[in-house]
Amino acid sequence: MVNLTIVGRVKDGLPLAQEARCLINETTASHNLSSSYKQQAEFLLHEISRGALPLPTMTVRVDHHSFSYLVVHGICFITLCDSSYPRKLAFHYLHDLQKEFDKFDNALVHNITKPYSFVKFDSIIANIRKQYVDTRTQANLSKLNADRGRELDIVTENMSDIIERRRNSEILQTPAAPNSTLRTSSPRLEAIALIWTPIAIITVAASILLWTSLIFTDDYLISTL
DSSP: OEEEEEEEETTTTEEEEEEEOOOTTOOHHHHHHHHHHHHHHHHHHHHHHTTSSOOSEEEEEETTEEEEEEEETTEEEEEEEETTSOHHHHHHHHHHHHHHHTTSOHHHHHTOOSTTOOTHHHHHHHHHHHTTSOTTSHHHHHHHHTTTTSOOOOOEEEHHHHHHHHHHHHHHHSOOOTTHHHHHHOHHHHHHHHHHHHHHHHHHHHHHHHHHHHHHHHHHHHHHO
């Protein structure tokens, strides 16, 4: 089953259109789950936009589902399917979306500034998705049987790995605060410094006073001779 579809612009990661499978008697839990998958789709779009996922096609596993995406002419088409849904059909679906999207004026598409404001394409997504609901239709069986002996040459990753790379990238890009290394790596040195610094200051001051008093004493003795 095709559960979620998002179309976005690669140059700035802006989502343009969407279509989600309507759930009858949708519960709060299922609504939250749908929102979570939508956020993950937007996360993938952002990663593609910033060049972290440079491949034009990829399958990303998450829970019992898989995201598949296709990037053509600066537009990204992402769909979420059940893990049992044939991957070949998922990419046929994305290619059909891409062909329909190419019929729109390129200037119109690239002038959109608000997320999900390309509502004209929402209904087109819904109509094309209906053609892929039943994998046993003659049309879909023909697509599955075409080039049956050849596997799709598409990289598959786990969503958790992509998220972990993003976290590591953010850690590396975060500038360290001045002296943060010393404070973090040697707390014992800080404690020692807090204890002994005042003592050292007092000792030095006492030595200076003693040295000064000795000088004055010597001068006085010399003057009385």
